[in-house]
Amino acid sequence: MNILITGGAGFIGSHVVRLFVEKYPNYHIFNLDALTYAGNLENLKDIESKSNYTFLKGDITDEFFVNKVFEKYKFEGVIHLAAESHVDRSIKDPLCFVKTNVIGSMILLNAFKNTWKDHFENKLFYHVSTDEVYGTLGQIGLFTETTSYDPNSPYSASKASSDHFVRAYGETYNMPYVITNCSNNYGQNQFPEKLIPLFINNIINNKPLPVYGDGNYTRDWLYVKDHAIAIDLVFHQGKSGETYNIGGFNEWKNIDLVKLLCQQMDAKLNRAEGTSEKLITYVKDRPGHDLRYAIDASKINKELGWKPSVTFEEGLKKTIDWYLNNEEWLNSVTSGDYQLYYEKQYKNG
Ligand code: NAD
Ligand code: DAU
Numbered sequence: 001m002n003i004l005i006t007g008g009a010g011f012i013g014s015h016v017v018r019l020f021v022e023k024y025p026n027y028h029i030f031n032l033d034a035l036t037y038a039g040n041l042e043n044l045k046d047i048e049s050k051s052n053y054t055f056l057k058g059d060i061t062d063e064f065f066v067n068k069v070f071e072k073y074k075f076e077g078v079i080h081l082a083a084e085s086h087v088d089r090s091i092k093d094p095l096c097f098v099k100t101n102v103i104g105s106m107i108l109l110n111a112f113k114n115t116w117k118d119h120f121e122n123k124l125f126y127h128v129s130t131d132e133v134y135g136t137l138g139q140i141g142l143f144t145e146t147t148s149y150d151p152n153s154p155y156s157a158s159k160a161s162s163d164h165f166v167r168a169y170g171e172t173y174n175m176p177y178v179i180t181n182c183s184n185n186y187g188q189n190q191f192p193e194k195l196i197p198l199f200i201n202n203i204i205n206n207k208p209l210p211v212y213g214d215g216n217y218t219r220d221w222l223y224v225k226d227h228a229i230a231i232d233l234v235f236h237q238g239k240s241g242e243t244y245n246i247g248g249f250n251e252w253k254n255i256d257l258v259k260l261l262c263q264q265m266d267a268k269l270n271r272a273e274g275t276s277e278k279l280i281t282y283v284k285d286r287p288g289h290d291l292r293y294a295i296d297a298s299k300i301n302k303e304l305g306w307k308p309s310v311t312f313e314e315g316l317k318k319t320i321d322w323y324l325n326n327e328e329w330l331n332s333v334t335s336g337d338y339q340l341y342y343e344k345q346y347k348n349g
Contacts, residue, residue: 001027004075006060006108007082008032009039011190012128015228016079017044021053023232028052030073032066033082034059037337042329043189060104070111078112079126079235080105086193087132087155088345091287094154101158102165109169118174125177126235127166131220131245132156133181136290143181144296145243152288170241178238180231182246183295187224187315188322192334193341195219196316199258200323201330203265203276210346213285215255218292222248223315226308233304244304247295250312255280264320283346 008017008031021029029052033039047053058065060082083101084090090097105127112125134143135150149164151157169175186194192201199209230246238244252260262276300306310318323330334342 001077002030002073002075003027003077003079004030004032004069004073005079005081006032007039007080009035009041009043009055010081010085011038011043011187012185012224012227013081014040014043014189015187015224016081016231017053018047019225019228019232021047021050025052028054030054030056030069030075032056032058032060032069036084038085038191040189040329040333042332060108061099063107063110066107066111067114070115074115075112076122077124077126077235078108079128079231080108081128083159084155086191087153088193088286089341090153090155090158092344094158097154097158098161101155102161105162106165109165109175113169113173113175120174120176123176124235124240125166125169125175126231126238127163127177127179128231129163129179129181130156130159131181131183131247131293131295132290133160133163134293137292137294139292142294142296143245145181145245145299152290176240178234178240179243180234180246180300181243181295182227182230183220183222183248183293185224185227186221187319188326189329190224192330193338195254195257196261196319197323199261200265200320201334203262203279204269204324204327204330206279208281209258209262209276209279210281210283211255211258212283213289215253215258215282217254217289218251218294219254219257220247220294221250221252221257221312221315222246222308223310223312223318226310229309230300230306233306234300237304239303244300245295245297246300246306247297248308248312249297250308251292251294252312261316261320264316268320268324
C-alpha cells in the first residue's frame with residue numbers, strides 16, 4: 001500500500017511519518033514536503049534510510065508535480081498535513097496561507113479524485129485540521145464536532161476553507177475522507193515560533209518572554225506523539241465521511257503555562273527559583289486573538305478508544321529535555337531568515 005503523507009518534514013508530520021514507517025513495514029510511506037522554513041529533514045534522520053520510506057521534495061501548489069507523483073505512485077491513502085501553520089505569520093501574509101492551505105489542498109484533492117475516478121474502494125483522503133476553525137469559546141463550553149465554523153484569523157479561515165472542500169468532494173464525488181480537528185500540540189521538533197518552544201529557547205538565551213495581552217488566553221494542549229497515535233487510529237478505524245475532534249483534556253491559561261515552564265526550566269538549568277519568571281514581558285496583543293479553545297474529544301474516545309497517554313507535566317518535561325539536548329537543532333533553525341521574522345514580529349514588544 002502506497003501512502004502519501006504531506007508535510008512530513010514538519011513538526012506533527014515528522015512524528016506521523018516515523019510512526020507509520022516503523023509500525024507498518026508493509027506500507028510504503030512517501031513524504032511530500034516543500035521544506036519551507038518549518039520543514040526540516042533532520043527531524044527524520046533516524047528513519048531516512050528505511051526501505052519503506054521515500055522523500056519527495058515538492059510543493060503541493062505545483063499541480064504538474066503533484067499530478068505526476070500521483071500518476072507514478074497511485075497513492076491509496078493520503079494523510080494531508082502540509083500547511084502554513086502559524087497564526088502570527090497569517091496575519092502578516094494571508095495570501096500565502098490561501099495558496100498553500102486552500103489551493104494546495106484542492107490540488108491534492110483533484111489528484112486523488114482523478115487517480116481513482118469512481119473506484120474508491122479501500123482508498124482514503126485524511127485531512128488533518130485544527131480546532132481553530134470553530135473560532136473562540138467564552139469562559140465555558142467545549143468544541144464538539146457539530147460546533148459551527150467561525151474562524152477568526154486568516155490561518156483558521158484557510159483551514160476552514162480546506163475542510164469545506166474536503167467535505168464537498170466527499171458529497172459530490174463520493175470520495176472517502178476523514179477530517180480531524182485537533183487542539184494545540186507541543187513536543188519535540190516544534191519550530192520555535194510557537195509559544196512553548198519559543199519560550200524554551202528564550203529562557204535558554206535569557207531573552208524576554210513576550211506574553212500577548214494580559215496572558216489570560218486559554219489553550220488545550222496535547223503531546224504531539226498522542227496526536228500521531230490518534231491519526232493512526234482514525235486512518236485505520238475512522239468512519240469515512242466523519243469528523244473527529246482530538247484534544248488533550250488539558251486547558252491552561254497562557255500565563256499559568258508560562259509560569260510552570262519557567263519553574264521547570266529553572267530546575268533543569270540549575271538556576272535560582274524565580275529567575276526565568278523575571279523574563280516575562282507583556283506585549284501588544286495578537287489582533288483577533290481567540291480567547292479560549294477547548295475540545296470535547298469524547299467521540300474519538302467512545303468510538304475508537306483513544307485518549308492521551310502522557311500527562312502535561314510528563315510531556316512538558318520530555319519536551320524541555322529534548323530541546324536542551326538538541327541545542328544544535330535549535331540554533332540551526334533559529335538562524336538566518338528566522339532572526340528577521342523574530343525582530344519584525346516582536347519589534348513593538
Ligand atoms: P509545521 O508548520 O511544523 O509543518 C508544516 C510542514 O508543511 C513543513 O514541513 C513545511 O515544509 C510543509 N509545507 C508547507 N507548505 C508546503 C507546500 N506548499 N508544499 C509542501 N509542503 C509544505 O506544521 P505543524 O504544526 O506540524 O502542523 C501540521 C498540520 O497540522 C497543519 O495542517 C496544521 O494546520 C495542523 N494542526 C497543527 C496543530 C499544532 O498545534 N501545531 C494543531 C492542530 C492541527
Ligand atoms: O489550536 C490549534 C492551533 O494551535 C494550530 O492549528 C496552529 O497551527 C498552532 O500554531 C496553534 O495555534 P495558537 O495560535 O494557539 O499557537 P501559538 O503557539 O502561536 O500561541 C499559543 C498562545 O500563546 C496563543 O494564545 C498566543 C500566545 N502567544 C504566542 C506567542 C507565539 C504569546 O502570548 N506570545 C507569543 O510570543
